[in-house]
Amino acid sequence: MEKSFNKIMHGYQQFRKKYAQGDQSIMEYLSDYGQQPQVMVIACCDSRVDPALILQCDPGDLFVVRNVANIVPPFEQDDMHHGTSAALEFGIRFLKVKHLVLLGHSQCGGIQTLLEGKHSIKNDFISNWVSIVDEQADNKMNADDYAKLAVKKSYENCLTFPWIEEKLQQNELAIHQWYFDIKTGRIFAYSENKNEYVEL
Ligand SMILES: [Zn+2]
Numbered sequence: 001m002e003k004s005f006n007k008i009m010h011g012y013q014q015f016r017k018k019y020a021q022g023d024q025s026i027m028e029y030l031s032d033y034g035q036q037p038q039v040m041v042i043a044c045c046d047s048r049v050d051p052a053l054i055l056q057c058d059p060g061d062l063f064v065v066r067n068v069a070n071i072v073p074p075f076e077q078d079d080m081h082h083g084t085s086a087a088l089e090f091g092i093r094f095l096k097v098k099h100l101v102l103l104g105h106s107q108c109g110g111i112q113t114l115l116e117g118k119h120s121i122k123n124d125f126i127s128n129w130v131s132i133v134d135e136q137a138d139n140k141m142n143a144d145d146y147a148k149l150a151v152k153k154s155y156e157n158c159l160t161f162p163w164i165e166e167k168l169q170q171n172e173l174a175i176h177q178w179y180f181d182i183k184t185g186r187i188f189a190y191s192e193n194k195n196e197y198v199e200l
Pocket of ligand 1: 044045046068069070105107108109110111
């Protein structure tokens with residue numbers, strides 16, 4: 001436990017040196033001029049799937065939401081607390097990002113919970129949350145296939161947001177369906193023409 005805490009303390013020092021010191025401080029620049037990310041990513045909380053690390057980005061590059069199983073919920077106008085929808089609204093309507101990446105991944109614990117259904121460990125929030133992407137799947141589908149199906153469902157949910165639909169119509173936004181394979185570190189992107197995932 002000490003070892004991993006020491007690691008983050010060391011990491012913090014390196015971050016300060018690289019991004020927040022001297023005349024060329026990226027953080028100072030971003031503070032003075034504000035953030036203008038062009039890319040928004042919806043990623044899973046999974047510790048192995050950090051978009052900024054996988055895509056080797058700097059501060060200011062990515063506007064990121066991470067939630068269990070990288071889910072976009074449908075557009076719902078009620079008094080509930082829609083954290084992911086609020087982030088989408090901020091990124092797309094106010095920061096005006098040009099690209100929205102839905103980043104699914106292999107070995108997803110959230111998807112696993114969904115597939116285990118009633119047999120899964122009792123929880124307060126996870127099962128209800130992942131039920132958003134509960135889809136009819138054929139029996140041969142494994143959790144990784146299902147993760148791709150869930151990305152498709154999230155994509156369809158994106159289209160229920162009127163301001164996302166509008167941006168797509170006006171060619172001001174592109175939505176990318178991606179799948180990250182943890183073991184090989186490869187990303188595959190869904191190709192509409194081929195109706196399959198192809199490596200980036
Ligand atoms: Zn996951």
